[in-house]
Amino acid sequence: MIKNIVEIPSGTMLDVDVCIVGAGAAGIATALSLSGRGLNILLLESGLEHFNQQTQNLYQGSLTDANLHSPPDKYRHRRFGGSTAIWGGRCMPFDPIDFEQRDHIPFSGWPIVYNDLHPYFVLANRFLEAGTYEYDADKVFGAEAKPLFKGFKSDRLFTNNMERFSCPTNVGLRYHRRLQDAKDIQLILGANVTGIRLDANATTVSHLNVASLEQHTFNVKAKKIVLATGGIEVARLLLASNDVCPSGISNKHDVVGRYYQCHIAGNLGKLTIFGNPNSVRHGYEVSPEGIYCRRRLALDAATQRKAKVGNLVARLHFPKIVDPSHKIGVLSGLFLAKNFISYEYGKRLKDGQATLSTYLHHFKNILFDPIDTYLFLYRWLTKRTLAQRKFPSVILNNKNNQFTLEIHSEQIPNPDSRITLITEKDTLGMPKVNIDWRYLPEDIQSVEKTLDVFVEEFQKSGVGVFEFNKAQLEEDLTRFGAYGGHHIGTARMGNDPTTSVVDQHCKVHDLDNLYIASSAVFPTSSQANPTLTIVALSLRLADHLAQTVGAKAQAQHLTI
Amino acid sequence: MMKVLILGATGHVGNRLCKYLSQHKYQVIAASRGRLKTPIHDHIILDTLNFEAMRTALTQVDAVVNCVAGDKYSIGQGAEILANAAKAAGNPMIIHLSTMSVYGGNEGNVTENTPFDPSYGWYAAAKCEAESHMQTYADAGGRVISFRPGCVHGPGSHLWVSRPAQLLKSYRLGDLGDAGDGWSNLVHVDDVVRAIKIGLEISLQPGEHKKYNLAAPDSPRWNQYLFDIASSIGATPIKRISRLQLKLDSKLWSPAIKVCQIVSRKMGLKVSFLPEPLPPSLVKLFDQHIFLNSDEFSKAHLFSYTTYTDSLNDSIQWLKSQL
Numbered sequence: 001m002i003k004n005i006v007e008i009p010s011g012t013m014l015d016v017d018v019c020i021v022g023a024g025a026a027g028i029a030t031a032l033s034l035s036g037r038g039l040n041i042l043l044l045e046s047g048l049e050h051f052n053q054q055t056q057n058l059y060q061g062s063l064t065d066a067n068l069h070s071p072p073d074k075y076r077h078r079r080f081g082g083s084t085a086i087w088g089g090r091c092m093p094f095d096p097i098d099f100e101q102r103d104h105i106p107f108s109g110w111p112i113v114y115n116d117l118h119p120y121f122v123l124a125n126r127f128l129e130a131g132t133y134e135y136d137a138d139k140v141f142g143a144e145a146k147p148l149f150k151g152f153k154s155d156r157l158f159t160n161n162m163e164r165f166s167c168p169t170n171v172g173l174r175y176h177r178r179l180q181d182a183k184d185i186q187l188i189l190g191a192n193v194t195g196i197r198l199d200a201n202a203t204t205v206s207h208l209n210v211a212s213l214e215q216h217t218f219n220v221k222a223k224k225i226v227l228a229t230g231g232i233e234v235a236r237l238l239l240a241s242n243d244v245c246p247s248g249i250s251n252k253h254d255v256v257g258r259y260y261q262c263h264i265a266g267n268l269g270k271l272t273i274f275g276n277p278n279s280v281r282h283g284y285e286v287s288p289e290g291i292y293c294r295r296r297l298a299l300d301a302a303t304q305r306k307a308k309v310g311n312l313v314a315r316l317h318f319p320k321i322v323d324p325s326h327k328i329g330v331l332s333g334l335f336l337a338k339n340f341i342s343y344e345y346g347k348r349l350k351d352g353q354a355t356l357s358t359y360l361h362h363f364k365n366i367l368f369d370p371i372d373t374y375l376f377l378y379r380w381l382t383k384r385t386l387a388q389r390k391f392p393s394v395i396l397n398n399k400n401n402q403f404t405l406e407i408h409s410e411q412i413p414n415p416d417s418r419i420t421l422i423t424e425k426d427t428l429g430m431p432k433v434n435i436d437w438r439y440l441p442e443d444i445q446s447v448e449k450t451l452d453v454f455v456e457e458f459q460k461s462g463v464g465v466f467e468f469n470k471a472q473l474e475e476d477l478t479r480f481g482a483y484g485g486h487h488i489g490t491a492r493m494g495n496d497p498t499t500s501v502v503d504q505h506c507k508v509h510d511l512d513n514l515y516i517a518s519s520a521v522f523p524t525s526s527q528a529n530p531t532l533t534i535v536a537l538s539l540r541l542a543d544h545l546a547q548t549v550g551a552k553a554q555a556q557h558l559t560i
Numbered sequence: 561m562m563k564v565l566i567l568g569a570t571g572h573v574g575n576r577l578c579k580y581l582s583q584h585k586y587q588v589i590a591a592s593r594g595r596l597k598t599p600i601h602d603h604i605i606l607d608t609l610n611f612e613a614m615r616t617a618l619t620q621v622d623a624v625v626n627c628v629a630g631d632k633y634s635i636g637q638g639a640e641i642l643a644n645a646a647k648a649a650g651n652p653m654i655i656h657l658s659t660m661s662v663y664g665g666n667e668g669n670v671t672e673n674t675p676f677d678p679s680y681g682w683y684a685a686a687k688c689e690a691e692s693h694m695q696t697y698a699d700a701g702g703r704v705i706s707f708r709p710g711c712v713h714g715p716g717s718h719l720w721v722s723r724p725a726q727l728l729k730s731y732r733l734g735d736l737g738d739a740g741d742g743w744s745n746l747v748h749v750d751d752v753v754r755a756i757k758i759g760l761e762i763s764l765q766p767g768e769h770k771k772y773n774l775a776a777p778d779s780p781r782w783n784q785y786l787f788d789i790a791s792s793i794g795a796t797p798i799k800r801i802s803r804l805q806l807k808l809d810s811k812l813w814s815p816a817i818k819v820c821q822i823v824s825r826k827m828g829l830k831v832s833f834l835p836e837p838l839p840p841s842l843v844k845l846f847d848q849h850i851f852l853n854s855d856e857f858s859k860a861h862l863f864s865y866t867t868y869t870d871s872l873n874d875s876i877q878w879l880k881s882q883l
Contacts, residue, residue, distance in 0.1 A: 129735075129737070167737075167800070173738070174737065177738060177849065178741070178849070181668060183668070286797040288797050288798070289791075289798060290734065290735055290796075290798045290799055290800055291797075387800070388801075388802045389735070389800035
């Protein structure tokens with residue numbers, strides 16, 4: 001059932017089996033998976049069913065370098081459904097190599113392997129409405145389907161791996177009914193956790209403090225507690241709860257908030273494919289379940305190991321939008337509309353200084369390219385604005401077989417890249433965060449080495465040429481700073497408490513009843529966007545929790 | 561040899577039941593209200609609303625299985641006449657084919673003890689009424705088993721196999737998102753038939769009325785079932801269908817089709833050229849989170865259901881044989 005915090009009498013102590021903090025992708029997946037197993041589940045959500053600016057303001061904080069990271073209240077929403085209210089829907093699993101300890105990636109290695117997560121990836125894929133769990137384009141569309149590049153063959157650079165797109169599903173809207181109907185789930189909106197209170201020995205969480213913006217407060221006692229907030233908020237909650245442990249919860253070794261990772265991303269280089277534009281599979285394909293899918297370029301695991309590089313994917317992209325010399329009306333239209341697009345989606349359109357002449361040239365592009373612009377607008381309206389399953393992004397007609405590559409790369413875990421608390425407090429009295437995101441020269445070198453392989457493999461294949469400017473690579477990859485919305489590594493998973501915060505079951509090392517379901521626990525960042533893996537880890541955690549408290553196993557088709 | 565009268569023998573369940581019981585050493589009298597396209601052995605024409613005819617037929621048998629479908633009179637009054645005629649004919653055992661519709665708008669885990677909801681629609685009301693007549697019969701010393709199946713699919717099911725297939729082919733159904741999140745509560749027609757045979761073998765005391773839900777416990781949510789049908793008939797990629805589209809289709813477009821069907825029939829025309837209507841009740845069902853709990857019968861009679869995969873394969877094979 002769904003309640004508002006005012007329905008809970010102030011000063012109450014709720015006593016439940018499992019308390020989950022945060023009703024976003026992780027929290028809702030955990031709660032629904034636990035449902036029907038004879039447990040009493042409490043799900044606390046700070047936000048309301050709709051966006052509320054005052055609640056969102058609780059996410060405000062500071063930045064060490066505003067050029068490198070977006071403000072803390074951007075790319076994440078504090079509301080029922082969490083950031084799935086604004087996400088782009090891109091789904092892909094972490095690769096087996098991401099879980100490995102790799103000597104060329106310091107601090108890499110998970111205490112679990114890909115196969116531990118595989119069954120949960122299958123369910124997570126369904127939960128996020130991304131169709132069947134299959135990410136090999138040859139298997140989804142058949143080996144005879146048109147490939148990314150006709151005639152391209154390589155044993156190092158592969159083009160058959162793909163990403164799938166969720167609707168994008170807002171899990172708050174999609175699973176509202178199920179949460180409302182579940183007799184064993186109590187979802188309380190407007191409920192902010194303001195403290196994780198430990199017993200005197202600091203071995204167990206004794207209770208949580210909960211407060212509304214209107215200072216309506218209550219406490220929660222639970223056998224098991226799951227922090228299912230985002231990567232930044234997990235660190236904040238652990239660090240701010242410092243009454244028993246002065247350095248914060250499970251932070252004896254000063255790991256909480258460190259190793260903060262996003263992704264290294266940029267649109268760069270020049271890929272020219274020879275011959276007819278038909279020889280390139282550009283844009284989206286639709287799988288039998290109606291899912292938009294897109295092929296990508298990536299090195300296989302053996303090549304990554306040999307070249308000593310991190311994991312990276314590249315997608316075909318079009319020229320830089322800001323520069324009107326592309327003469328494409330649609331892109332110019334996007335450029336001119338950039339101020340009407342939300343911060344999260346407009347950010348990468350705001351590139352460099354635009355002069356009056358730039359604007360005039362963009363107007364000219366639209367005037368001279370009216371048919372494509374009109375067709376684009378029509379398609380955008382019918383396939384995106386009015387559609388329930390949304391066309392994922394702007395795709396232009398490929399006229400000249402020239403592309404740039406959109407790079408999305410893993411970054412090396414770095415203890416100096418971190419989230420810390422500042423003295424300034426939010427309206428609930430919780431200290432705000434500072435984000436000091438950093439990247440290393442090795443991150444740029446890793447992309448460079450990977451792209452060197454791209455260059456060689458295109459040359460060998462004879463289907464085209466790829467070039468990129470090494471001198472400009474760092475600038476290209478950091479022009480917009482960290483890729484927005486992927487907040488990873490601040491409470492990493494590991495066997496060694498000196499370099500990690502949670503164990504392989506997502507349980508905080510120092511405590512026996514506190515768990516974390518969040519991208520905060522990812523030790524490394526992979527090439528993949530985090531949402532699918534967040535949900536998979538949450539579903540795995542739910543099974544583990546149910547086992548530990550002696551609840552019955554769930555026939556999985558019943559919940560997710 | 562047990563002698564069984566089957567009412568509604570030309571219907572989906574009745575037809576397969578006749579064959580099954582005949583193969584299993586029952587003496588079957590198949591009854592229906594109309595003439596047959598394909599002859600059935602030992603068939604009689606019987607008006608279930610005619611008390612005298614019913615009484616005569618019932619005196620000759622040990623048990624009767626009521627598979628009558630139709631309008632609210634055939635269902636409700638028919639059951640009343642059946643109960644009275646059976647009483648007058650010396651109390652043969654009645655196996656009554658009821659439906660999960662008796663639970664109406666109930667949601668969640670629905671067991672045999674969940675209260676009825678006749679307010680849900682004419683069909684629910686008629687089926688509730690029918691069961692109340694069965695209860696009256698039991699109260700007067702009769703023996704009754706009421707089976708309440710979910711959605712009976714498998715070979716021969718227009719409602720749950722060929723109808724959704726046609727709607728999927730024309731992209732009027734597909735991925736319904738949260739509007740298709742209800743449980744499908746599917747049950748293979750042969751499972752219903754097997755359950756009825758088990759029912760005939762249960763020895764009841766006079767005055768007993770057993771009630772059992774029937775649904776395969778591994779039935780998926782509707783979205784999954786719709787996708788599985790679509791992919792097996794190549795109606796892919798499936799489309800995401802919005803609630804608005806479902807509403808417009810079921811409340812505007814489908815009523816128009818229905819009117820055309822009625823007019824065409826009156827004019828003696830074939831209606832197969834018309835598209836399949838999508839009734840509002842179906843749209844409502846896809847969105848109803850009802851889980852028909854069938855544990856009671858499974859546990860009491862060690863009954864195991866055909867798996868979802870096998871039922872689906874059977875349904876699809878039949879569907880393809882129809883094309």
